[in-house]
Amino acid sequence: MSHESSSSVPGSTRPVSVIGLGQMGSALARAFLTAGRTTTVWNRTTGKAAALVEQGALRADSVAEAVVASDVVVVCVLDYATVRELLDPVVASLTGRTLVNLTSGSPEQARESAEWAGEHGFAYLDGAIMTTPPGIGDPASMILCSGSPAVFAEHRETLAVLGDPLGLGEDAGLAALYDTGLLGLMWSVFAGWLHATALVGADGVPAKAFAPTAIRWLTAVGGFMDTYAPQIDTGHYPGDDATVDVQLAAVHHLLEASRARGIDTRLPELHRDLMAKTVASGHGRDSYGRVIEQFRPSRA
Missing domain, CATH: 3.40.50.720 (NAD(P)-binding Rossmann-like Domain)
Incomplete structure (x- = not known):
């Protein structure tokens, strides 16, 4: 050739x-x-x-x-x-x-x-x-x-x-690093959507009816990510939107609704535990971006 x-x-x-x-x-x-x-x-x-x-x-x-x-x-x-x-x-x-x-x-x-x-x-x-x-x-x-x-x-x-x-x-190495991180994000989103779909489905809402609202909500979630990203880079979490302690109270409603319908609670329990640890460390009035510290290596 x-x-x-x-x-x-x-x-x-x-x-x-x-x-x-x-x-x-x-x-x-x-x-x-x-x-x-x-x-x-x-x-x-x-x-x-x-x-x-x-x-x-x-x-x-x-x-x-x-x-x-x-x-x-x-x-x-x-x-x-x-x-x-x-x-x-x-x-x-x-x-x-x-x-x-x-x-x-x-x-x-x-x-x-x-x-x-x-x-x-x-x-x-x-x-x-x-x-x-x-x-x-x-x-x-x-x-x-x-x-x-x-x-x-x-x-x-x-x-x-x-x-x-x-x-x-x-x-x-960045393409592979982004790839693994983005796949983790995808699975987390899928798991959250599947849990939510099971929850509303228990009350008779078809997945097809729920999906458009869920997709629209993800657009708003993307906006939250834009807000929290610079906070994470600077290590400053002003908490001028929904603070961690407010969201910790809200996740209990998700747990109660899940238990009442026999829906598996492991995923919302993970959210609760991450937020509870953040509050216990004295950062309940910070923005949700502060929860990233629960994933980082311990500085002990």
């Missing part, structure tokens, strides 16, 4: 190689094909490439062939160990190219991978895909990226094929 340098190929037409064709990797490759990119694909199980080849992808017979086919190599496999297993034997071929690693992992693994890339002379971006495979290609879907801002800027147009790329800065 012929190979052109990144400096001679515009970002909008730059060829891309995709290594790993699970559900997500296949969605990435399809998005590049839909955007008219020359897309080379490789997967350990070769049959997974068949549908993409029918759509115009070029099938590489080896990882090495996939790497040399493009200046931009996107890898999306099971874990970081698999990334190294596949690419260590051909690492010399990555020199001068850019590896975009969209494999899920820890911040520590991402930083180690960036060091590995630096040792072998290729550019590295670590990424986190904040959507499921059907969301790939939707401009509303966030693609978190961390690593060299200059490398991110060079390849932003390519990454924009997949969604909305958000550059988080030089630290290669």
Whole structure:
């Protein structure tokens, strides 16, 4: 296969190689094909490439062939160990190219991978895909990226094929760190919504009827987060809205309503305990942002 340098190929037409064709990797490759990119694909199980080849992808017979086919190599496999297993034997071929690693992992693994890339002379971006495979290609879907801002800027147009790329800065571990934090936020929101839906459902309210009001409420909650974020950064919690002690009193109503309907109370009990500890530490008149101290390491 012929190979052109990144400096001679515009970002909008730059060829891309995709290594790993699970559900997500296949969605990435399809998005590049839909955007008219020359897309080379490789997967350990070769049959997974068949549908993409029918759509115009070029099938590489080896990882090495996939790497040399493009200046931009996107890898999306099971874990970081698999990334190294596949690419260590051909690492010399990555020199001068850019590896975009969209494999899920820890911040520590991402930083180690960036060091590995630096040792072998290729550019590295670590990424986190904040959507499921059907969301790939939707401009509303966030693609978190961390690593060299200059490398991110060079390849932003390519990454924009997949969604909305958000550059988080030089630290290669930030995309994975944001990813894990945001997933925790998602599960917490889901759990709260499911608990609330079970609660109102006990009185005959359908989930479909309750959901629009819950979604509207989440918009207001986002506003509270904007208010509390600078308070957390400064360590000053003025409490000029609903204070922790007021919210502690309110959570007891949630507990009473849950118990009366036989709804599991573990989630509101967690909220109660976090707030009660904050009040007990002398900060009941502070804003709810103060509760973050219950999650931080003990300073004892």
